[in-house]
Amino acid sequence: MIQPSVETRGLTRRFGALTAVQDLTIRIEKGEVFGLLGPNGSGKTTTIRMLCGLLEPSAGSATVAGIDVTVAPEQIRQRIGYMSQKFGLYEDLTVSENLNFYAGIYELKGDARRRRVAAVVSFVGVGNRLRQLAAELSGGWKQRLALGCALLHEPTVLFLDEPTAGVDPAARRSFWRAIHDLAAQGTTVLVTTHYMDEAERCQRLAMMSGGRLIALGTPAEVAAAVGGRTLEDAFIILQERDER
Amino acid sequence: MMPHLGPMVRKEFIQMRRDRLTLGIMVGLPVVQLLLFGYAIQTDVRNLPTVVLDQSRTPESRDIVAAFQNTGNFRIVAHVNDRPALDRAIDRGEAQAGIVIPYDFPRRLARGTTARIQVIVDAADPLASQAAIGAAAGVAEVRNLALLTRAAGRSVVPLEARVRPRYNPGLRSPNYIVPGLVGVILTITMVLITAMAIVRERERGTLEQLIVTPVTKTELMLGKIMPYVGVGLVQMTAVLLLGRFVFAVPLAGDVLLLYAIALVFVVASLSFGLFISTLVRTQQQAMQVAFFFVLPNILLSGFMFPRQAMPLFFQWIGLALPLTHFLKVLRGILLKGVGLEALWPQVAVLLGFAVVMIVASVRRFHKTLD
Ligand SMILES: Nc1ncnc2c1ncn2[C@@H]1O[C@H](COP(=O)(O)OP(=O)(O)OP(=O)(O)O)[C@@H](O)[C@H]1O
Numbered sequence: 001m002i003q004p005s006v007e008t009r010g011l012t013r014r015f016g017a018l019t020a021v022q023d024l025t026i027r028i029e030k031g032e033v034f035g036l037l038g039p040n041g042s043g044k045t046t047t048i049r050m051l052c053g054l055l056e057p058s059a060g061s062a063t064v065a066g067i068d069v070t071v072a073p074e075q076i077r078q079r080i081g082y083m084s085q086k087f088g089l090y091e092d093l094t095v096s097e098n099l100n101f102y103a104g105i106y107e108l109k110g111d112a113r114r115r116r117v118a119a120v121v122s123f124v125g126v127g128n129r130l131r132q133l134a135a136e137l138s139g140g141w142k143q144r145l146a147l148g149c150a151l152l153h154e155p156t157v158l159f160l161d162e163p164t165a166g167v168d169p170a171a172r173r174s175f176w177r178a179i180h181d182l183a184a185q186g187t188t189v190l191v192t193t194h195y196m197d198e199a200e201r202c203q204r205l206a207m208m209s210g211g212r213l214i215a216l217g218t219p220a221e222v223a224a225a226v227g228g229r230t231l232e233d234a235f236i237i238l239q240e241r242d243e244r
Numbered sequence: 245m246m247p248h249l250g251p252m253v254r255k256e257f258i259q260m261r262r263d264r265l266t267l268g269i270m271v272g273l274p275v276v277q278l279l280l281f282g283y284a285i286q287t288d289v290r291n292l293p294t295v296v297l298d299q300s301r302t303p304e305s306r307d308i309v310a311a312f313q314n315t316g317n318f319r320i321v322a323h324v325n326d327r328p329a330l331d332r333a334i335d336r337g338e339a340q341a342g343i344v345i346p347y348d349f350p351r352r353l354a355r356g357t358t359a360r361i362q363v364i365v366d367a368a369d370p371l372a373s374q375a376a377i378g379a380a381a382g383v384a385e386v387r388n389l390a391l392l393t394r395a396a397g398r399s400v401v402p403l404e405a406r407v408r409p410r411y412n413p414g415l416r417s418p419n420y421i422v423p424g425l426v427g428v429i430l431t432i433t434m435v436l437i438t439a440m441a442i443v444r445e446r447e448r449g450t451l452e453q454l455i456v457t458p459v460t461k462t463e464l465m466l467g468k469i470m471p472y473v474g475v476g477l478v479q480m481t482a483v484l485l486l487g488r489f490v491f492a493v494p495l496a497g498d499v500l501l502l503y504a505i506a507l508v509f510v511v512a513s514l515s516f517g518l519f520i521s522t523l524v525r526t527q528q529q530a531m532q533v534a535f536f537f538v539l540p541n542i543l544l545s546g547f548m549f550p551r552q553a554m555p556l557f558f559q560w561i562g563l564a565l566p567l568t569h570f571l572k573v574l575r576g577i578l579l580k581g582v583g584l585e586a587l588w589p590q591v592a593v594l595l596g597f598a599v600v601m602i603v604a605s606v607r608r609f610h611k612t613l614d
Pocket residue numbers: 015018019020038039040041042043044045046047085
């Protein structure tokens with residue numbers, strides 16, 4: 001039996017009276033590009049944070065790469081890569097210093113480290129900016145750097161929280177090419193997005209609203225389930241339902 | 245062991261180098277504080293305006309007036325002819341001290357009976373009056389010795405006077421203030437730096453990215469402390485050198501021992517700051533808590549006010565502050581030249597404090613966002 005890469009059962013997170021994620025049950029297979037979709041505040045970030053061990057679930061359970069995130073969060077660290085929604089690298093370090101810092105943190109040493117950093121640099125295409133401070137990078141370059149830092153240790157599961165927010169269309173296209181390359185190599189990718197064209201490029205989607213799972217399946221299945229002809233329609237229907 | 249510590253420390257060093265403001269504070273603060281405390285807050289009083297009523301008008305009396313002036317504490321501003329005139333001068337604030345030498349002063353000296361001079365001090369300013377009294381006693385004693393030598397063989401004990409300060413014979417306040425200042429400056433900067441350390445990463449969003457990696461809590465904490473130990477020791481060196489060459493503060497004892505104990509104190513202060521960092525959510529809160537901690541350090545540690553004079557309750561609070569113990573070390577080594585055999589209790593307290601704070605910080609910190 002093939003183990004799922006990510007599996008949640010009744011995953012729930014409350015902040016005081018607010019339930020940010022309610023009873024979420026999903027299963028993501030190895031090598032899948034899985035999209036998490038939903039209006040602002042629907043619980044996407046909270047879900048990813050629980051899967052990375054950054055937030056403790058209030059109820060339910062989740063496994064990542066076969067490891068229970070609440071039981072052994074430290075054991076999943078080496079296996080996951082995470083790009084937070086807000087740029088989380090050091091703005092006062094250069095591109096190369098950020099990469100080398102994270103390479104060190106992932107215990108890459110000597111020649112292996114140089115080779116791996118060079119490979120990542122060429123993969124995300126930041127070769128011309130190595131000496132630039134991260135603070136001086138534009139949005140798109142920051143996101144490439146963040147992806148690079150999340151890939152250094154060759155994680156088996158990659159969590160990308162709105163990786164293309166504020167990125168121009170050309171850069172978004174190359175970003176998604178990178179995502180599919182990684183998936184082709186066997187990396188599982190869980191990605192959130194507000195761009196419908198990006199959602200269409202996911203193999204499967206989970207549509208969330210108000211912390212609940214509304215629909216699950218291929219882009220077409222999800223659109224149909226919500227009652228729209230396209231994903232875009234479905235999304236707007238959800239948003240309007242939220243506002244009421 | 246601790247494979248992630250090296251990268252953490254290296255990263256902190258790079259950030260430290262780029263953070264001009266913090267760097268400026270770390271270098272500027274000691275210098276400004278030293279000059280401020282060293283010059284502005286002179287607790288020893290020099291040039292106290294003084295009137296003289298010399299009723300005997302003899303070479304001996306002029307001699308004694310000169311001796312008073314030579315202490316540097318008294319500056320003769322006027323000679324008066326009677327007691328009411330002297331009192332008036334002090335009442336009006338034209339003078340803060342008066343010296344009265346009676347008619348019989350030379351005669352009594354010659355006869356070998358106790359010769360009296362009266363020193364009147366305006367005690368409205370306790371600091372000034374204390375200094376004047378101290379200096380007067382000093383004059384009397386020096387005169388004593390001189391007279392005794394001259395009168396060798398005769399069994400006479402003329403002037404009365406006691407109080408001879410040890411370790412700091414000039415009663416110079418820089419000797420007292422500068423070593424203390426080393427401790428105060430280290431407390432302020434070290435606590436503040438690490439108090440901001442973790443909340444800053446939290447506020448900037450870099451903590452979220454960092455704690456999904458295999459770095460451990462202990463490595464994270466030590467990584468925040470270690471780079472600044474060097475900074476603390478450099479600061480101490482700067483203050484000591486300035487104190488030595490600008491204020492002529494002596495360096496009596498074992499400097500190596502001082503640095504060894506300072507290392508412990510710096511780690512204790514840094515780890516306390518780190519503990520603050522685990523208690524608060526924003527940099528502003530961290531700053532407030534840090535200042536809230538610094539104030540009792542300045543007031544209750546014995547830096548400015550003697551602890552023996554405080555109510556018992558405040559003495560106990562003082563005992564809980566690392567600075568209190570480090571001040572004993574600083575003054576002990578710098579002024580008295582004492583060694584570890586006298587200072588080990590202080591070292592033990594500082595070590596204990598550092599260990600407790602690091603452990604408490606590691607336990608309080610969680611690799612989550614709640
Ligand atoms: N630490 C927190 N404390 C309190 N409430 C929180 C916290 N984090 C998130 N929330 C709330 O939980 C809900 C879900 O937030 P979450 O960030 O998961 O949404 P999202 O789907 O990622 O939204 P967006 O598209 O805007 O990023 C929101 O109502 C948010 O205000």
